[in-house]
Amino acid sequence: MSISMYSASVPVFTRMLGHLLQWLDKAEAHAQAKKFDTSVYLAARLAPDMLPFTKQIQIACDAAKFGVARLAGVESPKFDDNETSLADLRERIRKTVDFISSVPAAAIDGSEEKDIVVPRRDGNIVLKGEFYLKHYVQPNFYFHVTTAYGLLRHNGVGLGKGDFLGALS
Amino acid sequence: MSISMYSASVPVFTRMLGHLLQWLDKAEAHAQAKKFDTSVYLAARLAPDMLPFTKQIQIACDAAKFGVARLAGVESPKFDDNETSLADLRERIRKTVDFISSVPAAAIDGSEEKDIVVPRRDGNIVLKGEFYLKHYVQPNFYFHVTTAYGLLRHNGVGLGKGDFLGALS
Numbered sequence: 001m002s003i004s005m006y007s008a009s010v011p012v013f014t015r016m017l018g019h020l021l022q023w024l025d026k027a028e029a030h031a032q033a034k035k036f037d038t039s040v041y042l043a044a045r046l047a048p049d050m051l052p053f054t055k056q057i058q059i060a061c062d063a064a065k066f067g068v069a070r071l072a073g074v075e076s077p078k079f080d081d082n083e084t085s086l087a088d089l090r091e092r093i094r095k096t097v098d099f100i101s102s103v104p105a106a107a108i109d110g111s112e113e114k115d116i117v118v119p120r121r122d123g124n125i126v127l128k129g130e131f132y133l134k135h136y137v138q139p140n141f142y143f144h145v146t147t148a149y150g151l152l153r154h155n156g157v158g159l160g161k162g163d164f165l166g167a168l169s
Numbered sequence: 170m171s172i173s174m175y176s177a178s179v180p181v182f183t184r185m186l187g188h189l190l191q192w193l194d195k196a197e198a199h200a201q202a203k204k205f206d207t208s209v210y211l212a213a214r215l216a217p218d219m220l221p222f223t224k225q226i227q228i229a230c231d232a233a234k235f236g237v238a239r240l241a242g243v244e245s246p247k248f249d250d251n252e253t254s255l256a257d258l259r260e261r262i263r264k265t266v267d268f269i270s271s272v273p274a275a276a277i278d279g280s281e282e283k284d285i286v287v288p289r290r291d292g293n294i295v296l297k298g299e300f301y302l303k304h305y306v307q308p309n310f311y312f313h314v315t316t317a318y319g320l321l322r323h324n325g326v327g328l329g330k331g332d333f334l335g336a337l338s
Contacts, residue, residue, distance in 0.1 A: 002171040002281065003299055012303055046215070047322045112171065118337075125337055130172055134181055136334060142311035143333055149312075150319045153216045164312055165305060168287075168294055 005071060005112060006105035009133055013064035013100055016145050017093050019166045020060070023152055023159055024086050024093075030157045038086045044151045053151045057089045060144035061096040067137035068100045070116045071129055072107035174240060174281060175274035178302055182233035182269055185314050186262050188335045189229070192321055192328055193255050193262075199326045207255045213320045222320045226258045229313035230265040236306035237269040239285045240298055241276035 031038045042054045051059070058081055069076030077099050083089050111129035118125050118132065127136060146164075153159055200207045211223045220228070227250055238245030246268050252258050280298035287294050287301065296305060315333075322328055 002173050002278075003177055003303070004171050007299070008172055008177065008303060012307075015304060016308065046319050047325070050322055109171075120337075127337065130176070134172070134177060135184060136337065138181075138307070139185065139311060139334055140330075142308065143315050143318075143330075146312050146315035147319055150215050150316055153219055156216070161309075161312075165308055168289075168296065168305065 004105070004109045005129060005133065006108040009068055009071060009108060009137070010100050010103065010105075012138070013068070013141060014097055015166060016141070017061070017064065017097050019163060020057070020145060020148065021090060021093055023149060023157070023163060024090055026159060026163070027152050027155075027157045028086055030155075034156070039084070041086070041152070041155060042084070042089075044155055046147065046151060046154065050147075053148060054083055054089065056144045056148040056151065058083065058092065060141055060148060061092050063137055063141040063144060064100055065096050067133065067141070068103050068108065070118070071111045071114070071133065072103045073111075073114075074103060074107065173274070173278045174298060174302065175277040178237055178240060178277060178306070179269050179272065179274075181307070182237070182310060183266055184335060185310070186230070186233065186266050188332060189226070189314060189317065190259060190262055192318060192326070192332060193259055195328060195332070196321050196324075196326045197255055199324075203325070208253070210255070210321065210324060211253070211258075213324055215316065215320060215323065219316075222317060223252055223258065225313045225317040225320065227252065227261065229310055229317060230261050232306055232310040232313060233269055234265050236302065236310070237272050237277065239287070240280045240283070240302065241272045242280075242283075243272060243276065 027041055028038055042052065044053045065076050077095065079092060079095065083092055114129040115126050116129055116132040118127055118136065149159060149164060196210055197207055211221065213222045214220070234245050246264065248261060248264065252261055283298040284295050285298055285301040287296055287305065318328060318333060
């Protein structure tokens with residue numbers, strides 16, 4: 001018995017992306033209560049040279065999408081990075097969940113030693129599937145999801161650890 | 170072939186805690202360059218009702234410490250949460266790495282179906298080992314590590330994604 005590559009990827013990302021959708025609901029309710037436009041969130045940054053909220057969501061989705069596609073060796077759907085509203089971001093998250101949920105477990109299981117080609121700014125690198133998932137995709141995914149959470153908290157949205165971790169029973 | 174419970178826990182936490190130590194070095198250099206005391210970082214928060222930097226580090230360490238100890242069924246060392254400097258926080262991180270590195274792989278492997286008792290504010294919950302690691306310990310650990318990173322970035326420390334992910338070859 002041990003953790004399968006599938007169970008360490010798709011269900012982990014699907015679960016957190018579901019939580020992210022719920023944070024967006026709370027963000028929308030907060031904006032309504034405070035009477036500001038939800039588009040204010042989209043440009044929010046924690047530092048002037050960090051990526052804004054919209055990009056954090058896009059990259060969190062892409063971390064999951066490309067991670068799953070590369071492990072499975074399937075083509076990933078192309079998303080245009082043209083979201084301009086919370087509704088658009090919700091749609092991006094849903095499309096991501098739809099795609100990764102469509103990949104069969106059998107396509108991902110057994111990819112531990114598979115060579116994964118990862119495009120980087122300074123050229124391609126090749127990582128083994130298990131290293132790629134544990135030390136690249138997962139931390140990258142959590143980085144952008146957590147930064148999105150931090151941006152909402154920084155802008156007054158009432159989220160707590162329970163919203164981050166989700167249901168535990 | 171598949172991912173072992175050990176390989177999905179100890180090396181993942183050890184690696185990221187090593188990166189965290191490097192961020193603290195950059196934070197110290199930034200404070201020196203800008204001539205402010207490094208203690209300024211310790212109270213930094215992303216929102217008034219979020220935990221400060223010191224707590225983010227303490228909880229990141231505890232997520233790793235308790236996660237590994239509970240999966241292995243061993244006692245975890247007690248840390249006093251009395252850090253008041255970057256040097257103290259470094260020591261906390263090092264003690265955490267020392268402890269989790271001391272737990273043998275054999276004590277953690279095979280804990281997928283083990284009942285893990287997790288103390289929560291509203292009472293104990295019981296989670297299976299694999300669920301506990303993937304949906305509680307890992308997201309909680311990454312949450313606090315990423316929030317610490319975000320706080321340093323928010324306070325001007327020059328970190329990038331390469332510092333977060335670390336060496337990839």
